Structures are given as C-alpha cells and as structure tokens.
Amino acid sequence: MKRNIKDYTILTLKGMGMGAADVVPGVSGGTIAFIVGIYEELINSIKSVDLKTLKLLFTFKLKSFWNNINGNFLLSVILGILISVFSLAKLITFLLDDYPVLVWAFFFGLVIASTYFVSKRIQVWDWKRWLSFIIGVGIAYY
Structure with missing residues (x-):
C-alpha cells in the first residue's frame, strides 16, 4: 500500500491512542487498534517477522527486510505508542487518581464500541453466536 506523510501521521496518532489505552490498567491497545481499523x-x-525476514536482516538486505515487515507502518504505530506512553503516563495516573469513574467510563465506552464493530463483521447471527455473545457479556460484567 502506497502511503504519504499524512497517512503516516494518522497512523502515529492511532498509535498514540493505542499507547493511551495501554497506560490504563486493564485496557488494551489492541482494542483501540481494532476500533481505528x-x-x-x-x-x-x-x-x-519470521525466519525468512530475519535472514534478510542478518544478511544485510535491509530494504527487503523493511519492506517485508511493513516497516514504515510498524515504525509509525510504535512511535505513536511510545509518544503516548511517555507523555500521557503521568496524566493518566492523575486522571485515574482524581477522576477514576470518568476515565473508566471512557475506556469502557471504547470496549462497547469495539463490540459494535465486531458485530458488524458477523454475517449470520445463529444461536451459537448469540450464546457466545451472552456468555462473553456475562464474563465481562463479572
């Protein structure tokens, strides 16, 4: 996929969202990655990143290695995660200490949003999927 600087900036911002979620205990950056697509x-x-690509790295075929692992994408997302973790850790700690209900409500809302996006991808809702959904909701609530 051909991307420009704007695309990589947006990927970095998405990574920052993932990093912010990772700072909050019990919230996954993967959930944010799913929501933002x-x-x-x-x-x-x-x-x-497997033996084939590691061989490219260790034989100094760096351009092939970088292209095979989608390096620009990974670098943008990881950069965003790191920026967020290092810049928001104190802010999130402060918010969790002083406004815990609002912070948990926000991130719980993100989890609820992810269930909406997952449910849109399911083509057929049969009894097995409904049962799995109900069990999952029960476990999450518990």
Whole structure:
C-alpha cells in the first residue's frame, strides 16, 4: 500500500491512542487498534517477522527486510505508542487518581464500541453466536 506523510501521521496518532489505552490498567491497545481499523494490518505486520525476514536482516538486505515487515507502518504505530506512553503516563495516573469513574467510563465506552464493530463483521447471527455473545457479556460484567 502506497502511503504519504499524512497517512503516516494518522497512523502515529492511532498509535498514540493505542499507547493511551495501554497506560490504563486493564485496557488494551489492541482494542483501540481494532476500533481505528489497523488491527489486521498490525497483526499481519508482526506475523511477518519470521525466519525468512530475519535472514534478510542478518544478511544485510535491509530494504527487503523493511519492506517485508511493513516497516514504515510498524515504525509509525510504535512511535505513536511510545509518544503516548511517555507523555500521557503521568496524566493518566492523575486522571485515574482524581477522576477514576470518568476515565473508566471512557475506556469502557471504547470496549462497547469495539463490540459494535465486531458485530458488524458477523454475517449470520445463529444461536451459537448469540450464546457466545451472552456468555462473553456475562464474563465481562463479572
């Protein structure tokens, strides 16, 4: 996929959202990745780091290695995560100490939003999927 500087800036911002979620205990940056639409590309990019690509790295075929692991994408997302973790850690700690209900409500809302996006991807809602959904809601509530 051909991307420009604006695309990489947006990816960095999405990474910052993931980093902000990672700072909050019990909240996953993966949930944010899913909501903002980069989850599958992120998983595929991480999975692409295998023996074949490591061989490219260790034989100094750096351009091939970088392209095979989707390096620009990973760098943008990881940069955003790091910016967020280092810049928001104290802010999130302050907010959790002084406004815990609002912070938890915000991130719980993000989790609820992710269930909406997942449910849109399910083509057929049969009894097994409904049962799984109800069990999942029960476990999450508990």
